[in-house]
Amino acid sequence: VDVTAFQERPSLELRVLRLPEERIIAELSIIETMHRKMEFTVHVRGVESPNGDYLAQADLYYEERTAPQDQREVPFSIQV
Numbered sequence: 591v592d593v594t595a596f597q598e599r600p601s602l603e604l605r606v607l608r609l610p611e612e613r614i615i616a617e618l619s620i621i622e623t624m625h626r627k628m629e630f631t632v633h634v635r636g637v638e639s640p641n642g643d644y645l646a647q648a649d650l651y652y653e654e655r656t657a658p659q660d661q662r663e664v665p666f667s668i669q670v
Contacts, residue, residue, distance in 0.1 A: 591628045591648060599623055600650050600659070606632055609643040609665075640668045 593600060599622040606616040616632045634640045645665050649658040 591630070593626055593650065595626065598652055600652055601655070603649045603655065604630070604632070605647045606634070607645045607647065608637060609645055612645070634668070641670055643667050
């Protein structure tokens with residue numbers, strides 16, 4: 591995840607959803623990061639096989655999680 595330069599440290603909420611049922615299989619919270627470029631390893635758990643389609647969602651916010659400043663979604667597939 592890359593964020594633009596900032597004066598106030600942002601927080602992020604990341605989710606990975608299994609498609610097509612849109613079931614959340616992973617969540618990650620980053621609180622007031624000091625880094626502009628971030629990499630994460632998120633483990634796929636609770637599924638019989640990791641093969642399939644997924645959607646990564648990210649919400650960037652400052653003080654209130656309920657009022658994100660930016661939101662992004664990135665679809666991806668896993669084929670083992």
